[in-house]
Amino acid sequence: MMVPENRDFFEEGDEEESYGTVESMDPELYRATTEGDILEFARAMDHTTLDRVIYRTSACCVQLGPQKNTVLHIATSSGHYEIVKLLCNDLPFLVAEKNSKGDTPLHIAARAGDWSLVSLLTSCDSGEGVLLLENDEGNTALHEALGHRQQQVARILIDRNPNASYWANKKGKSVLYLAAEAGFSALVKLLMENPAGNCGVEGRFRSKSPVHAAILGKNIDVLRILWEKDQSSFHLRFDEEGTNALHFSANIGFLEGVHFLLCNFWGIAYQRNKYGHFPIHTAASKGDVDIIQGMLLHCPDSRELLTLEGQNILHVTAKSGNDKAVSSMLKMPELEKLLNEKDGDGNTPLHVATIYRHPRIVSALTWDERVNLELGNNNGLTALDIAEEYMETLASFQKRLTWMALRVAGAPRSLHTNVSKNTKTSGAGRKSKLENYKDKINVLLLVAALVAAATFTVGFSVPGGYNNSNPDQGMATMLAKVKFQEFVICDTVAMYSAIIVTVTLIWAQLGDLSSMQVALNLAVPLLAIALAMMSIAFMAGVYLVVSKIRWLGNVILVMGFAVVIVLAALFVPLCFLGSSSHRIFRWVSYFPFCLLLHAFGSYTERDELED
Structure with a gap:
């Protein structure tokens, strides 16, 4: 096809380039292609072409739109089967032409899920290699079909060339990863039986694990197929943080996946990530009690696992601020020994909840008679000492509620609190405190x-x-x-x-x-x-x-x-x-505390971000 006649007005490299003129298609041809009028299309083609031999020898004679779309791109995106069929018969080389995004017409048809156009384009005489052509994102037509959940189109593309090798795209996603992410268990099985279709792990781009995709999609059927076909992939870490399959399942709350992994590969529960957390700590940080119970059921000694800071799962849950999870864990008899356990700094879960200013969790812990309120950390500070240390300056309402929860429970101060406070309030600190009081x-x-x-x-x-x-x-x-x-x-x-x-x-x-x-x-x-x-x-x-x-x-x-x-x-x-340990006094004091907690508890997260 010729470029518009006004192109002859400029000489090569002249004002057209300096003024940024873009290519354009003949208006009649463009209109006929988008409307699907095959008679007008044929007439427009006759008016804008010199000779069909030119199309085969000189790509620059192909008319392109502003986005470098050919008439075949436009006809495909508009879904006009007859025009696409005519172009495939007369101008088959257009099947491999790319637009400004690197998309061929097959990419467009696969993305739209138009199986009839996909079949037509792949059956074109010159279209044998079009299946492996990539766009600017490194996607083949099969990548696009799977990425847009077009299962029927994906099956057609695989059947068209079952032995094709598909690289991972620029995001590291192979066709197997995309099929697993979409939950297409039949296609996953088909691709796993043809290793060539899962090429890319050792190629240009390192491929992401399909196990990661199956867990992300929470598809247990795909996970089972991957386990049957390639158990070695379950040993891979998903990212630079050292996240394994069980970490990731716990993180997104995939309970069924957690049970599957623990039943088939229980040793994965004893692998740390980069931050020293085991999978059960990940579940604790999310406050997912069901997953914690599932892990304890399969690996009962996992309750003894500690982070690099020496914190158990109750420490981690208290730090996360999930009060419902803490309340549920307090009802689990197998976790009783963790209630007063200290971390590397000597802090109990109550200390941790106080440090991170979670009044609901502090209240839940203090009402449990098994929690020892008198324990001090490595600095000799009790939970109340820590709360009052935060009260030295203008305290947020969240800090004050945390302090109040401890006072209501009758939490004691350490014996050396007064000495340490007198030591601290000197010099500039004493002056600042004096101004604050004034x-x-x-x-x-x-x-x-x-x-x-x-x-x-x-x-x-x-x-x-x-x-x-x-x-x-x-x-x-x-x-x-x-x-x-x-x-x-x-x-x-x-x-x-x-x-x-x-x-x-x-x-x-x-x-x-x-x-x-x-x-x-x-x-x-x-x-x-x-x-x-x-x-x-x-x-x-x-x-x-x-x-x-x-x-x-x-x-x-x-x-x-x-x-x-x-x-x-x-x-x-x-x-x-x-403060008093008497039950009646605690109930009387607890009433206004609960009222404040329900009234202002929703603002605690905002206070934490501001602090």
């Missing part, structure tokens, strides 16, 4: 002053006003009402609490670090009481003036009590939380 004090002082001023003002502006006549002149008009008495008492308590907080914090600013800490421990609970009492006083006062409308009064009461409950829940982590 900032907290200033904020609390401002809030306390506002509460005192507001409650003082309200105390002389009571609901209903005052009597102006004798003998009760100057007395409140609603003095006999219970809600008014409640209003007066709560307002008074709020004001006096705020005044005490203000005076306490003023003294704190004049003292040292220890006095500041004592003042804060006293001021925060008192401020919480002041705010709660002020809220109740407001509720009682509003109720008095709207109580004639019963439903409105009830709404005010419900809203008021709800606010008080929320205030109590929010202030519990900020206030001193006493």
Whole structure:
């Protein structure tokens, strides 16, 4: 085919190249090809060709579109069988022509899954070698068919040349890998019986393991076929991290694959990856209890396997933050010996959960009576010591919840905690901590002053006003009402609490670090009481003036009590939380903790990323 007539306007290497002109196809020919009008196509071909001999001798005379598509590419992508058949008969050399992406028409037909066009193109007289032609991604037509899950087309291509050798593509995927990934067990079996079709492992590109593909697709039938035909492939590592088949199955949660591998190749459970993790540690990091139980069933001593850091599976699960998995593992009697086991740094699973700030896991562990809360690590620190170490500066809510879980459980401090803290708080660290406390004090002082001023003002502006006549002149008009008495008492308590907080914090600013800490421990609970009492006083006062409308009064009461409950829940982590091993006290303390955990637990992952 000729190029458009306007091509003669430029000389070779002239303005056409400098201005970036691209090739284009005759409009009538392009339109007829895409629409499938065979009569218009034949007429357009006659108008745009010189001689069919030219097509066989000079490829530059073939008309190409902007993406270097020939008419056969276009007809194939449009699915026009009659035009493709005409071109294959008259111009068979077009079957091997490539476009800008290196695709032949056979690549396009295979990708689309058009088995009739695939059969036609492969039966072309000059198409014997087209099966092995690769595009820019290193894919043959068979690669494309398998990669796009076109099983029927793939079978046609294999049957057309069963002894063909297919290299792995540029991503390292052989035809066997793609067939396994797609789950085409019949094709996998066919390719395994013809080793030539699985060429590429030792060729240009190192081929990925088909076992990896079968596991990725979670196809147990393919996995069985691969085991029957080539067990040596199961010994291969999948990547530079040393991941084996069992690591990968555990990582993606392929339980059926885990059982198959352990039944046939149980020794794989005792292979480490690059990071020193055994497959059971991979399952633990994902929190997959079913896979952990399956591994323990086949390899019961795998519970004793440790990472390079000396951590067992309970350490790894606690580190991952999966509280449901930890709760399930606590119910497994065979793991009881792991509860208080220490890693290389002397940390128990409780220490690890505290370090990584997982309050749900800390709570689950502390409620288990078998967990020893008094154990220290190599530095002599208990879990509570570690939690309080993180509380030295402005702590995130997640850290505070972790600390709270330990305090609720009555977790003890180590005997040397005070000594170590006094040693640490010196120099620049002591100065930073002092500034941090001053900032907290200033904020609390401002809030306390506002509460005192507001409650003082309200105390002389009571609901209903005052009597102006004798003998009760100057007395409140609603003095006999219970809600008014409640209003007066709560307002008074709020004001006096705020005044005490203000005076306490003023003294704190004049003292040292220890006095500041004592003042804060006293001021925060008192401020919480002041705010709660002020809220109740407001509720009682509003109720008095709207109580004639019963439903409105009830709404005010419900809203008021709800606010008080929320205030109590929010202030519990900020206030001193006493610890006790007594069961009743723990249940009472556990209620606000659970409320906070459910309210803010979804934000723990975000806090971890920010930290």
